[in-house]
Amino acid sequence: MTETVPGRSASPSTLRWTADRSLSEDMRSLLCGPGGPFERTTEEVLGTPVEVFVQRAPHLPAVLAGAAERSPDTEYCVFDGPEPETLTYGEARSLAAAYAEVLASRYCVGKGDRVAVAAPNGREYLLTFWATLSLGAVMVGLNGWWAPAELDHGIALTAPSAVFGLGRPLERLGQTEFAAKGGSLVSLKDLHEAALAVHDPARGLPDVEIAEDDPAAVLFTSGTTNLPKGATLSHRNFVHFGLFGGLGGAVVVVNGGGRYRQIPPDVQRTSICSNPFFHVSGVGPALVIAPSFGSRLVFPEPGRWDAERALRLTDKYKLTQWHGVPTHFWKMLTHPDFEKYSTGQVAVIGSGGSTFAPELLRLFEEKMPGVQITNGYGMTETTGGGTFLNGPEMDGHPASVGAPAPTMEVQVRDPDGVPAAENEVGEIHIRGAGVFLGYWNNPEATAEAFAEDRWYRTGDYGRVIDGVLYLESRMRDLIIRGGENIYPIEIEYRLVEHPSIADAAVIGVPDRILGQQVKAFVVLEPGAEPPSEDDLRAWTAERLASFKVPAFIEFRDALPYNETGKVLKRHLEEEPGTP
Template identity: 80%
Template sequence: MTDTLPDRSAAPATLRWTADQDLSPDMWNMLCGPGGPFERTVEDVLGAPAEVFVQRPPHLPAVLVQAAERHPDAGYCVFDGPEPETLTYGEALSWTAAYAEVLRDEHGIGKGDRVAIASPNRREYLLTLWATLSLGGVIVSLNGWWTPAELAHGIELTGPSLLLGSARPLERLARTEAAGRLPLVPLEELDRAAAAVHDPAARLFPAGIEEDDPAAILFTSGTTSRPKGATLSHRNFVHFGMFGGCGGAVVVINGGGRYRQVPGDVQRTSVCSNPFFHVSGVGPALVTAPMFGSRLVFPARGRWDAERVLALTERYGLTQWHGVPTHFWRMLTHPDFEKYSTGQVAVIGSGGSSFAPELLRLFEEKMPGVQITNGYGMTETTGGGTFLNGPQMDGHPASVGSAAPTMEVQVRGPEGEPLGENEVGEVCIRGAGVFLGYWNDPEATAAALTADRWYLTGDYGRIVDGVLYLESRMRDLIIRGGENIYPIEIEYRLVEHPGVADAAVIGVPDRILGQQVKAFVVPEPGASLTEEEIRGWVGEALAAFKVPAFVEFRDALPYNATGKVIKRELEEESGVS
């Protein structure tokens, strides 16, 4: 296509991606011109105009089918461990067909049925995702770190027909009320049943799947005490892969001899430390890797460990690292960093947190020439929003970049009016990556999506020179190692303790994790509480990453005239700028 897309907004500071500002005319035509892999046009999507890629797969199963046809023997996934498990693209396709046969014939799964899974990342989990999608079903990815009570909420909200799990998440699933009325099947059992019908020559022929059919329900932390189920479509995921590939192609072309390059005969290989219940985990596994023929390496189960990833980098020849700045801090500052081969790593991909200047300097010192890319997005936008590539990282390191391909970004005032440059307001995003809505929650959906499908992020920022700068996250949001935490959920739990009269929770800076959780607790008169007791109380009901790292006991909390806790005062006293 050409740069004649209709101007769909009069906003003076609407961000849209146009590759011609970064590429020569010849390269522009090769990538984005008519018939090019990233040709774009405007179509009606759910009643609103949206920019879409023309040369796109029709749905997710088609992505896997096409990958297996193009490179059946190429490595797809490696699940590391004492006995690493590997899958080629051809093997993934035939095993998906076997899993789908079992889900359909033994469990009655068909179009629209939800299949809930709680498990660490593993081969059986990935194949179950593909099999569910190939039947037209909907994945319900339950947070594997949730407590039984949190799992029960996710199950009640989404109404799955089948529960699947493994390891500790399976044990917690078994302790929910739903386990007594719904089939609960270990993933190992599903795999044994699939092995009995597996045919290496089998192929998938998915039919009846529409682009805007729901594909997955991923849970997001809400401003209330209950997570919401963000519903993502096949179109959302397909565009996740394509706008990532498009932006990456531009970085490679513009990099020239300035950045490290992956030799043409070397398969691009990434480490994926993010769980499948995160969009940053399931997106690369279902779209980015198969769409572009790359390989994913999943670390062995257990807590993320810097030295383990450094060892994987050498063992599997990783060419890309993906994670959050917390991960990179830990690897670059590890005392044994120099022992491992990292010279082949060409790309660092991140999102969700800005790179501190000292982290960028550390990369330049220890891994000169590596390309660093960052972005801003969330589950509701399938991870898409803005994209900060190598050249922009130099000029605008504190920003989160310009609009990702096919996405539009505005900053709006209190009445919803688009603002001009340098004006601070709410960041709003529209595009083919914006979710369908919150499952079974029309009120929350209406509050987050406008009639013309702009997603209201609740984050605040300003646009300067064509890039977005975040001013702050939604007032209370804590981002700890890439995990979104809303204090109200922890506060609700704290005040349920019989010895707690009042409580408030804030985020405090942490060099490695970005932020840590700090709780201010006012004991009931005569109550004797300890930090360990408070942490244990929270940990009984909420996931471990929500447990306060710091607990401060107070006689009272500061309140304003309207009866709200003055968290700014608590933050200032805790050294939060």
């Protein structure tokens, strides 16, 4: 599945995707040969030669325009509710054009300007995204679960021309300093009504010159400091996200034979879009994968993810694909009413963010035999791309995160920057057309993120075995709770701001359903009255999103430190009784 390219040592240096070599010559020519949909070549991108897809859209608005031209009456989105609403590709294009007119005329949004949104997934959010992109402007995806202080940081960092919200995120925006100082907040409902007033079904998207490497979106990452960073993704990044996912899926379908469930050619691929638009895993399918391949997305009503609702929607809309994190799948497969709902048409399970436990794979085989399971490793900074695991590799290396995705290159390097030998742990580096532009308004962090020739330093550690990547650990003890990345330091900063807390350390502890939970160890100020655990949770929740609030809190007389003053978190993790 991968090839190694000699580098500065005799060890495996660069892993590249070569799964198309497993295809027959005729099929490889059809898919990847000259003029084929997945033809690849090498071009210079931002000063570095990388592999790119030849038959690619020049930018994101062209992706939507192409889908609307090919199949204007095909369903693009279904917004579930008491009275479900649908949106075709043709309607999406014309409504996005109307939104763009309002953004330009009423809010003076033009090329390069930022438009910030904090809202649940929905029609208005999606159309605002498309309208912003069609103007050559940049969408700022504010985390809808953030506390007001975090929202203030995102707004101050990106200086948007307009800030929109909906539902509870709009309420939290109203509690920000930005709002208190007179900053303008607009409901997406108001934007929608204004767009309907100027809507012309015959209108196309604005004619704006957009370069492939122009910024398209700023999506925030959990910071290794106490502040999130804004990863800036380009139009090229997103376009390649769709194409390397499409090629990987095509190869598995061709090689799968009768081993896996198949989606009949006359059935539209349909999946739930439950991941939020401020995550690359949510906005990527909506902006690129669905319109590139004519698939349909079902949007649940706003609210927390619920296993029974996901099963009900699977049955109601005859979903052919599930996308989520292992936590979601555990809850669905073990739901007491699982057998009540139709899941036999589901052919593909797509995931990322953490590996599948052997028990979960066995549960899939028991309850959904023949379903094709795919997993991957990536991050916001790589537009979700990095490595890809499915088919035979899932059987042979289920604990790995797979081989490089198409057009992506992977290296594991030692502390000196030299490629590590087989089975040696090192920092994972990724390069390719999916790698981001940098961190918005943060040149220092951007410089630190890249090695020579635009190799992105992921900060994650792993090892290569038999051409596939295994994750070893996460820099700064990253916690992955239900697919959400949490850096302990931002929680630790908040805890020590409490007047009774002198010191704090936060770790992730295993959880069967969520993958990990947050546990905090705290040390009191001398003579301080100890707050209750609930008081500390409420204190944390005032400034941080709810998923960062510790599930477990333990009071200590002191924390273990080494001679350089670093907390020995491994000691805390290995203590008997740690959940």
